[in-house]
Amino acid sequence: MxxxxxxxxxxxxxxxxxxxxxxxxxxxxxxxxxxxxxxxxxxxxxxxxxxxxxxxxxxxxxxxxxxxxxxxxxxxxxxxxxxxxxxxxxxxxxxxxxxxxxxxxxxxxxxxxxxxxxxxxxxxxxxxxxxxxxxxxxxxxxxxxxxxxxxxxxxxxxxxxxxxxxxxxxxxxxxxxxxxxxxFTFGSDVPAERYTVPIGKANVVREGSDLTLVTLSGTVAPSVTAAEEALKKGISVEVIDLRSVVPLDMDTVAASVKKTGKILVVDEDYLSFGLSAEVVTRLLERKISITSVKRLAVPDVPIPGALSLEQEVVPNERSISAAIAETVGKA
Amino acid sequence: MAQEITLKDRYGYMLWMRHFELACLEGVPTREIHGELHTGVGQEAISAGMVGFLSKEDAMCSTHRNHMHAIAKGVDLRAMLAEIFEKSTGICGGFGGHMHIFDPSLKFSATGIVGAGVPVALGHAYAARLKGNQAVAVAVVGDGAVNTGAFHEAMNMAGALSLPLVVVVENNEWAISVPFSASSATETIAERAPSWRAHGIRVNGLDVEEVANAFEAALARARSGKGPSIIEAMCYRFRGHFEGDADMYRSKEEKERRRSEDPLERTKETLVARGLATLEELNEIEKSVVASISEMLASVRKDPSPSGADATRYVFAE
Structure with a gap:
């Protein structure tokens, strides 16, 4: 409760x-x-x-x-x-x-x-x-x-x-x-007493077998919702909440991608020279076989003022759903 | 404590400071020291004027030109020389280099970023407030630092909270190639102090006694809860901003004239004139300092360099 x-x-x-x-x-x-x-x-x-x-x-x-x-x-x-x-x-x-x-x-x-x-x-x-x-x-x-x-x-x-x-x-x-x-649909039960969550350990929020979706912070919830929607179309998405960018828990990500072979990184930060490229590159360095890669992040523009503009560049449930479909080849 | 430090003692410290810097200079042409080495030759009276007033509990935050400040705070000379000569025996194991001397046991730290040490000193001053002790935080900066935002932010907060912060500005009149007169809206730095509810004083930074007196007064003010002070000590950097600086921005005439006003000579003359020491005695002291540093340098040079395998250590503590 x-x-x-x-x-x-x-x-x-x-x-x-x-x-x-x-x-x-x-x-x-x-x-x-x-x-x-x-x-x-x-x-x-x-x-x-x-x-x-x-x-x-x-x-x-x-x-x-x-x-x-x-x-x-x-x-x-x-x-x-x-x-x-x-x-x-x-x-x-x-x-x-x-x-x-x-x-x-x-x-x-x-x-x-x-x-x-x-x-x-x-x-x-x-x-x-x-x-x-x-x-x-x-x-x-x-x-x-x-x-x-x-x-x-x-x-x-x-x-x-x-x-x-x-x-x-x-x-x-x-x-x-x-x-x-x-x-919140996950992590909503908060004990009143002190506890710690270790820094550097990612959380598999939702298990899946067709695609690994890696994200964190504000885009975890829309990713989970998009994953639920995808399941209705027969796409099983594993959603990983990184929790921290440094340290980056590549062991958890790699274990998932070994299973799914497909990786989608959803990042509310800017696209280039950032988290999404880092995750994918580290997977490649580990020689993990990947059949499909996609990065969904803010496409190297400042965040616009009007909400209608912002929604166009910041990952949301709709764009995440589209990216999931594209990554598994069902766009 | 200050009474125990005589003028002759201060002269001795000035000799150590001067010859320490000269020892560092030896490592530049031989490429034992890389990067831009900054020495404080000509500015010794300011650091020597600070000797003897600070305890281990008092903090000092220094600059890219930090060797003499560290000597004033009591940092181990050999460990510092080894750091500057890029040895594993250096005070930071060779990870810091000459601009980043850290001695937590003495609360001494330095930064290579101009002006950035003053907010750090503010933190030490706030710690003294929290601990309720008599500690003071000293920030030493050059005149270039006083025009940074960090300097203003820290001074304002120190004044607003009436914190025990003493800022010693070594005004050598040149921020690399730009003269102070062309970069300050005020004629002096000291006169800015009241805007931060601080006490400001300009002193002759070639006169070790004048510096010592101003420093002692500023510390007393800080320890009694009256808030921050700025001591603007006028001086001249005898060498370029860094070793390798062509130094074309200052005229030959100016450099020759100002270098003739050597704080060491000045102190020596005072000691002799007052009958506190003979010239022979002072020359003997200098000879012994030169011999000690020469021996230290020879010994440091035999130390090993840090192992390349260690380069990725210490990024994180955990």
Missing amino acids: ARNLNLSQCISEALHLEMERDPQVLVIGEDVGGQGGVFGATRGLQKKYGSGRVLDTPISESAITGMGVGLALEGYRPVLEIMFVDFIGVCLDQVYNAIAKNHYMSGGKVRMPIVIKTAGGCIGSGAQHSQCLWGLFAHLPGLKVVAPSNPYDAKGLMASAVESDDPVVFIEHKGLLLKRAED
């Missing part, structure tokens, strides 16, 4: 439990304190743990991420909120030159147990408030990149992210944050 809460509350529940468990955990960002986050994912934290551990900052992302580095060097575990992932441009320097590299550059002497908690995904907000960008982070060595698709995973992956000694970019999908747990 699903508890009456939405996905952002599951994340806030995870943060509550982490802050209670470990006094070194801090939450720092814009509107995370008094307001409890613009999506409510940090609600109640400041009231419970005080304005020292839960700090409302000015709109100063370089200061937020930079101070995260200093705090990590002091032994803290900062959770830094970058409200929308699109804003990472103004502070990417600290993220990829310090947070991602300090462990390496110090020869393993310093650790950066930092969570960069941020919201991504398309909800009709136009080119500067709709990106996913996990491919960008994944390209930069030293960052783990997590993007949950359901309430159960969101809570458990956040616990793992905070507990991790490595920096984790945690991308919450804006289209899922305010969705009620009971409205």
Whole structure:
């Protein structure tokens, strides 16, 4: 029985439990304190743990991420909120030159147990408030990149992210944050107590034998629906939720493709130089026999403003269904 | 603690700093050191002025030109020299290189990105607030860094929260080829401080005592909860921005004139004039420093390079 809460509350529940468990955990960002986050994912934290551990900052992302580095060097575990992932441009320097590299550059002497908690995904907000960008982070060595698709995973992956000694970019999908747990067809049961979901282990959401569909975050649900529809036409689709882009669980993907021989990657991020090509290339490097490949991703255009335009470029149930049919040769 | 450091001691540190840099220079033509090596020759009085005031609990965030700051914080010289000479015995095992010196036991770190150390120092300063201790975070930057957004963001937040942050700006008047006068809307950096509710002071960065006094005052202010300070220490970079810089942007006349104002000579003259040391005594100290560093360099050169097989280590901790 699903508890009456939405996905952002599951994340806030995870943060509550982490802050209670470990006094070194801090939450720092814009509107995370008094307001409890613009999506409510940090609600109640400041009231419970005080304005020292839960700090409302000015709109100063370089200061937020930079101070995260200093705090990590002091032994803290900062959770830094970058409200929308699109804003990472103004502070990417600290993220990829310090947070991602300090462990390496110090020869393993310093650790950066930092969570960069941020919201991504398309909800009709136009080119500067709709990106996913996990491919960008994944390209930069030293960052783990997590993007949950359901309430159960969101809570458990956040616990793992905070507990991790490595920096984790945690991308919450804006289209899922305010969705009620009971409205999810998978991962809707969220225990009240603490638990972890390991980072780097994909989840086979739906088993199938004709085609492997690999996706994550906001496109898992429409992929499952499309897979249900496909079954009515006699196409059995296995849907894999990657959960994280780094580490990329190729063992799970490869085991599935060995069975199906066909791969469709559905990615809400940009098409080129990204997740979809990475998954397919790694399969080829493993010399797995593939008879059909398709990539469905945002076709290298900024996310348009009008919903009628956005629907044309962002994978949805209709385009996923078409891609499934095409990949199995039944288009 | 500061009282224990005499002017003669500071001169000794300046000698170590100068000759450490000169030892690094030896590795450039021999291709033992790759990449663009930045030395601080001519700027020793600023780092030497910071010696003795900081404990292990105080943090220091430095720059691409970091060797002398590290010496001031107490970082092991041999391990640093080995890092710069790309040895496995280096302080970061050769994974950092000369721009990225990390010593977590002393809360010392450096970044090669101009201005990026100030927000990191802000984090250390906030940690001091959370821990409720007397620690201070020191960020050392060049004059080029003060025009970055990161500098402003960190200063503003430090001022808003009244955090124990001391920013030492080594104003050598040139951000590579662009003079400070052409890149700042204000005549000085110190005068910007009040806009961040910080204390600002401009000092002669060739005068080690003036630097030490300003630093001590800024630390006292920070430790007593009065908030951030900016110390703008005027100086001159004797060499190019990096080893290999043709340095055509500064006139020969300017370079000769400014190099004649050597902070080491200045300190030596003061010591002799005040009767605190004889010239012979100071020359003997220098000889012994030169011998020690020469021995250290010879020893470092015998160390092994890191093994190529290790290049993919340390990307992740787990």
